[in-house]
Amino acid sequence: MIEGLIGVRPRDILGSTAGxxxxxxxxxxxxxxxxxxxxxxxxxxxxxTFGRVEVDVAFGDPPFxxxxxxxxxxxxxxxxxxxxxxxxxxxxxxxxxxxxxHVGFRYDEPGPHAIHVILDDGTNRYSQERVVxxxxxxxxxxxxxxxxxxxxxxxxxxRPVLSSTGDALFLVDQNRQxxxxxxxxxLTMTRQRSLPFDGLLQAGISVAQEDSNVYVLMxxxxxxxxxxxxxxxxxxxxxxxxxxxxxxxxEPGPSGLLYAWGLSGLTLFDPVSLEVIRELPPNASDDVxxxxxxxxxxxxxxxxxxVALLDSNTLRQIWFTPLPDDWDLRPWxxxxxxxxxxxxxxxxxxxxxxxxxxxxxxLDARSGEIRRVVGIERGAxxxxxxxxxxxxxxxxxxxxxKGMYVIDVGLELPRFRGLGGEFIPxxxxxxxxxxxxxxxxxxxxxxxxxxxxRIDS
Amino acid sequence: MKPTAQIALVLLMGVLGCDGSGEEAGPTAPPSPxxxxxxxxxxxxxxxxxxxxxxxxxxxxxxxxxxxxxDLDGDGTPDHEGxxxxxxxxxxxxxxxxxHSIRTVLRGPDEHRxxxxxxxxxxxxxxxxxxxxxxxxxxxxxxxxxxxxTTSSAGDAxxxxxxxxxxxxxxxxxxLSVTGVIEEMSYSIEGLVVSPLDSFLFATYxxxxxxxxxxxxxxxxxxxxxxxxxxxxxxGIDERRALLGGGNQLSHVDMRNGAVLDxxxxxxxxxxxxxxxxxTSDGGRAAVIVRGEHSAIHIVDPAIMESLGTxxxxxxxxxxxxxFDPSGTRLYVMGNTEEGEAxxxxxxxxxxxxxRSLRLGRSYCSGYCVAxxxxxxxxxxxxxxxxxxxxxxxxxxxDLPRYATQLPGxxxxxxxxxSPIEDVFxxxxxxxxxxxxxxxx
Numbered sequence: 072m073i074e075g076l077i078g079v080r081p082r083d084i085l086g087s088t089a090g091x092x093x094x095x096x097x098x099x100x101x102x103x104x105x106x107x108x109x110x111x112x113x114x115x116x117x118x119x120t121f122g123r124v125e126v127d128v129a130f131g132d133p134p135f136x137x138x139x140x141x142x143x144x145x146x147x148x149x150x151x152x153x154x155x156x157x158x159x160x161x162x163x164x165x166x167x168x169x170x171x172x173h174v175g176f177r178y179d180e181p182g183p184h185a186i187h188v189i190l191d192d193g194t195n196r197y198s199q200e201r202v203v204x205x206x207x208x209x210x211x212x213x214x215x216x217x218x219x220x221x222x223x224x225x226x227x228x229x230r231p232v233l234s235s236t237g238d239a240l241f242l243v244d245q246n247r248q249x250x251x252x253x254x255x256x257x258l259t260m261t262r263q264r265s266l267p268f269d270g271l272l273q274a275g276i277s278v279a280q281e282d283s284n285v286y287v288l289m290x291x292x293x294x295x296x297x298x299x300x301x302x303x304x305x306x307x308x309x310x311x312x313x314x315x316x317x318x319x320x321x322e323p324g325p326s327g328l329l330y331a332w333g334l335s336g337l338t339l340f341d342p343v344s345l346e347v348i349r350e351l352p353p354n355a356s357d358d359v360x361x362x363x364x365x366x367x368x369x370x371x372x373x374x375x376x377x378v379a380l381l382d383s384n385t386l387r388q389i390w391f392t393p394l395p396d397d398w399d400l401r402p403w404x405x406x407x408x409x410x411x412x413x414x415x416x417x418x419x420x421x422x423x424x425x426x427x428x429x430x431x432x433x434l435d436a437r438s439g440e441i442r443r444v445v446g447i448e449r450g451a452x453x454x455x456x457x458x459x460x461x462x463x464x465x466x467x468x469x470x471x472x473k474g475m476y477v478i479d480v481g482l483e484l485p486r487f488r489g490l491g492g493e494f495i496p497x498x499x500x501x502x503x504x505x506x507x508x509x510x511x512x513x514x515x516x517x518x519x520x521x522x523x524x525r526i527d528s
Numbered sequence: 529m530k531p532t533a534q535i536a537l538v539l540l541m542g543v544l545g546c547d548g549s550g551e552e553a554g555p556t557a558p559p560s561p562x563x564x565x566x567x568x569x570x571x572x573x574x575x576x577x578x579x580x581x582x583x584x585x586x587x588x589x590x591x592x593x594x595x596x597x598x599d600l601d602g603d604g605t606p607d608h609e610g611x612x613x614x615x616x617x618x619x620x621x622x623x624x625x626x627x628h629s630i631r632t633v634l635r636g637p638d639e640h641r642x643x644x645x646x647x648x649x650x651x652x653x654x655x656x657x658x659x660x661x662x663x664x665x666x667x668x669x670x671x672x673x674x675x676x677x678t679t680s681s682a683g684d685a686x687x688x689x690x691x692x693x694x695x696x697x698x699x700x701x702x703x704l705s706v707t708g709v710i711e712e713m714s715y716s717i718e719g720l721v722v723s724p725l726d727s728f729l730f731a732t733y734x735x736x737x738x739x740x741x742x743x744x745x746x747x748x749x750x751x752x753x754x755x756x757x758x759x760x761x762x763x764g765i766d767e768r769r770a771l772l773g774g775g776n777q778l779s780h781v782d783m784r785n786g787a788v789l790d791x792x793x794x795x796x797x798x799x800x801x802x803x804x805x806x807x808t809s810d811g812g813r814a815a816v817i818v819r820g821e822h823s824a825i826h827i828v829d830p831a832i833m834e835s836l837g838t839x840x841x842x843x844x845x846x847x848x849x850x851x852f853d854p855s856g857t858r859l860y861v862m863g864n865t866e867e868g869e870a871x872x873x874x875x876x877x878x879x880x881x882x883x884r885s886l887r888l889g890r891s892y893c894s895g896y897c898v899a900x901x902x903x904x905x906x907x908x909x910x911x912x913x914x915x916x917x918x919x920x921x922x923x924x925x926x927d928l929p930r931y932a933t934q935l936p937g938x939x940x941x942x943x944x945x946x947s948p949i950e951d952v953f954x955x956x957x958x959x960x961x962x963x964x965x966x967x968x969x
Contacts, residue, residue: 136614136615138615138617142619146621148607156613156614163613164610164613164616165610166608166609166610167607167608169600169607169608169618169619170580170600170618170619170620170621171582171618171619172608172616172617172618172619173582173584173615173616173617173618173619174614174616174617175586175613175614175615175616175617176614177614426867
C-alpha cells in the first residue's frame with residue numbers, strides 16, 4: 072500500500088484528481104531518499120544497497136505488455152519478492168530475487184494501473200509501487216484541418232507560434248520558403264508571404280510579446296543570420312538585416328529580449344537593435360525553455376548529456392544535472408511544468424526495436440534533482456516536437472512520428488497518444504497550444520496543413 | 529554420442545520449438561496434452577566474462593498453470609520456482625569461462641514434464657594463440673584498406689588485396705612476409721580465391737569488375753570492367769570457373785573469358801539481391817543469402833543453379849554470413865534480428881530444423897563487411913566468422929560459437945582464410961595487419 076494512504080487502493084487514488092495530486096506529492100515528501108536514480112516512483116525507501124525496482128516501459132497501447140524489473144545490485148538469494156499485478160491485494164508472482172527477476176504484465180483497460188511489489192529480506196518488508204499507463208486514444212479528436220500553402224510542393228514547417236493575442240498562428244515553411252498566418256476562429260489561412268531564403272539553411276520564428284510583430288531569423292552556412300520583421304499582416308516592417316548569430320531557433324526571453332539558439336550557440340539579444348546581450352558557445356543547447364516567471368532558462372544538452380538551468384539574463388549556470396544512462400538515452404526537448412516547480416525532459420535514444428527508445432525525466436526545478444525517469448516508448452523517435460502546455464495546465468503535449476503524446480501533469484506520465492500512423496509520419500510535425508481551450512495545433516508537413524486537436528478529458 | 533553432443537541436442541527441445549524429428553535429434557519430447565509449452569529463451573548466449581543475461585519463460589496465449597523451476601547455476605537445486613502467469617525472466621551471471629547450463633523444468637496442468645537446457649558460453653580467449661603477425665605495408669600510405677584474403681591450395685602462399693590501393697600482395701605463410709606485389713589490380717578489389725590447382729587467382733570487385741591473375745607468372749592475365757556479375761563474394765570451382773555473388777544474382781562464370789554460364793536469380797522484386805554464399809566441400813550445394821523485402825537463405829544446386837528450398841530464418845531478420853559445416857549436413861548462419869541483435873543459428877539441412885539459436889548481443893555488420901568473411905580450419909573442428917572487426921569460432925562438434933576474438937567494432941575489417949595444410953587461420957585486418965592464429969584445445 073502506498074505510504075500515507077493506508078486503506079486506499081491505488082486504483083481509487085489514481086481515478087481521482089485528488090488522488091493524482093497526492094501521488095504527485097509523494098516524491099516531494101521525501102519518499103525517495105535514495106538520490107537521483109533511474110527509478111520510477113518509490114513509495115518506501117529501499118535500502119540503498121538493494122538495487123532497483125522499475126518498469127521497462129510505463130506507457131503503451133492496449134494490450135499493453137511490459138516488465139517489472141527487480142534488479143539487486145548484488146546477488147540477493149535471501150531476498151524474496153511478491154508482485155501484485157492486478158490490484159487485488161494478492162500476489163500474482165513470488166519467489167527469490169536471486170540475481171534479478173523480470174515479471175511480465177499485461178493490461179487491456181485504458182488508464183493507470185498500479186503494480187505493487189513487496190520485497191522481504193527476512194527481517195523487513197518493503198513496499199514499492201509502480202504505475203503504468205494504458206493509452207486511451209479516444210479522448211483525442213481532430214477538430215479541423217486547414218491546408219496551408221500550395222499542396223503541390225511538400226511542406227517543411229517550423230514550430231508554429233501563437234500570436235500575442237492568441238487568435239492566430241504564424242509559421243515558416245523552409246521547403247516552400249514562405250511565412251504563413253493562420254487565424255484560429257475559424258481555422259483559416261489568411262496571409263502568406265514569400266520568404267526567399269537565398270540558400271540559407273533554416274528559419275526560426277518568434278512573435279514579440281509586447282506587440283504583434285513577427286520575427287524571422289534565417290540561418291546561413293557561415294553561421295550568421297538574416298533578420299526580418301513583419302507585422303501581423305505579414306507586411307515587412309523593415310529591410311532584411313544581417314546578424315552575427317545564426318539561430319535559427321527563437322525563443323522569447325526576459326524583458327522583451329529573445330534567445331536565438333542552434334548553429335551558433337545560445338544568444339540573448341535585443342530584437343530591435345540586434346545587440347547581443349549574452350551568448351554561450353555552440354553545442355551549448357539542444358532545446359531551451361523559459362520558466363513561467365521569466366527568471367530562468369532551461370537548456371537540454373547532448374554533450375555533456377544532461378539538463379541545465381541558467382539565469383535567464385546572465386546565462387550563468389544555476390545547476391546542471393547529468394541524466395542517467397540506463398537506457399542509453401539523451402535529453403532532447405525540455406519544458407517547465409505549468410507551475411514552474413518541475414522540469415520535464417524527453418529523452419531519446421538511437422536504438423530501434425523493443426529497447427527503450429524514449430523516456431520522460433522529471434526533475435525538481437529548484438535543485439535539479441531527478442525525481443523520476445521512466446521509459447515511455449520502445450524504439451527511438453526520429454522526430455520530436457517542442458513540449459507545449461495545455462490551456463488548463465493539466466497536460467503537456469508533444470509529437471513524434473508515432474503520434475501526439477499528452478503527458479498528464481498530475482501523474483507525470485503520458486496519458487494519451489493518438490493521431491499516429493499515416494496522419495503523423497516520420498519527420499512531420501511541430502505543435503502549439505491554444506490559449507483558450509484544451510486544444511493543440513499541429514503543423515503537419517506531410518499533409519501541408521494545420522490541424523486542431525482537442526483533448527476531451 | 530559424446531556428452532557435449534547430448535547437451536546440444538537436449539538444448540533444442542523446447543527452447544527453439546524444435547520438433548526433434550531429425551535423424552540425429554536424440555531424445556524427443558512427446559507432444560504435451562497440456563498444449564504448447566512455454567518458450568524458454570536466454571537474452572545472451574555468448575560473451576565475455578562476466579556474462580549477464582536473462583532467461584525468459586513465456587507462456588503461449590491461452591496456456592495457464594504451468595509450473596516452472598529454474599536451476600541457473602547447475603547445482604541441481606532450483607533457484608526459482610513458481611506458477612507461470614505472464615512472461616517472467618530470471619537474471620543470470622557467469623564469470624567463469626566455458627559452457628554453462630541453465631536447466632528449466634516445466635510442468636503442465638496435467639503434470640506433463642518438459643526439461644529444457646539452455647547453454648550459455650562464456651568466452652575464453654586463452655586458447656586463441658597468435659603464432660605469427662606482420663603488417664603488410666600499402667604501396668601508398670594514403671590508401672589503406674585491406675580486405676580480400678585467400679590461401680593457395682597447396683598452402684604455400686597467402687594472397688591479400690588492398691581495396692583502396694588496388695594492389696595484390698603474396699605472402700609467405702610461415703613468416704607472413706611479402707614475397708610479391710602486383711600494383712595494378714585497380715581499386716575496389718573485394719573477394720579473392722585461388723583455383724583448386726593453384727594456377728589462377730580470381731578476384732571480384734565492388735563495381736562488378738573481375739580479374740584473373742596467373743599465379744605461375746604472378747601477373748594479371750585478364751581484367752574486365754563492369755562485368756556485371758558478383759560484386760563481392762567468390763568461390764572457385766576449377767581452373768576456369770567460379771561462382772560470384774553479391775549482386776542481383778549468383779553467377780556461374782568462366783573467369784578466363786568472362787562468359788556467364790548460368791545464373792541463380794533470387795526470386796523477388798528489382799530490389800532483391802544475393803549476398804554472402806558458401807559451397808559445400810564437394811561442391812554439390814551452395815547456401816545463398818538473398819536480401820530484399822524478405823530475406824531468405826536458398827540452398828542451391830550449383831550444377832543447375834536452381835533453388836532446392838530455403839531454410840527457416842526464425843527471428844533472424846537480416847542474415848549476413850553463411851558457412852556449411854565440413855560434412856555439409858549443417859549450415860551455420862550469423863545475422864541480426866530486427867532489433868539489431870546478433871544471432872547465430874545452426875540448421876540441420878536434412879530436416880530443415882533449427883539446431884541452435886544463440887543471441888550474441890547487440891551488434892551490426894555495418895560499414896565494413898568483408899568479402900572473405902568465413903573459413904574452416906583444416907581439421908574441420910572450427911569455422912571462423914568475421915564479425916565486427918573480430919571473429920567468432922564455431923565449434924563444429926557443438927554447433928555453437930565456442931571462442932571469439934575481441935570484436936572492436938564495425939569500422940574494422942577482419943577477413944579470414946584457412947591453411948589447407950595446418951590447423952591455422954589467417955586474419956587480415958583492414959590496416960594490413962595479418963595474423964596467423966591457432967586454437968589450442
